[in-house]
Amino acid sequence: MFSSVSNTEQVKTSEKGVSSMAKKKTMTIQKRVENALLNGEALTSNAIKNRFGAGNPGAVIQALRFKGLPVFLNTNKRTGVKVYRTGKAPRMVVGLGYKALAKGVQL
DSSP: OEEOOTTBOOEEBOTTSOBSSOOOBOOOHHHHHHHHHHTTOOBOHHHHHHHHOOSOHHHHHHHHHHTTOOEEEEEOTTTOOEEEEEOOOOHHHHHHHHHHHHTTOOO
């Protein structure tokens, strides 16, 4: 018999409802999307919705960008498909970040 526990994977339970296996924490949607992007995967909004269960893929990507992950939206010119990828942050953006830190801007 299996039971579902919030923010944990399914755990095997006995007839009396007592867990016979240790509960395992699952990663958040944001962390799973981050890992996929860092592993070189290109993800569409639909892939983020369907594969990771995100209700709002744009919000997940925005949160990753706020964490400092350079996520870019690329469009295939032939098919028009838009995919998110990670890459190297432009030199100008990094420079502006250092200038902001030097001026005492805090987040």
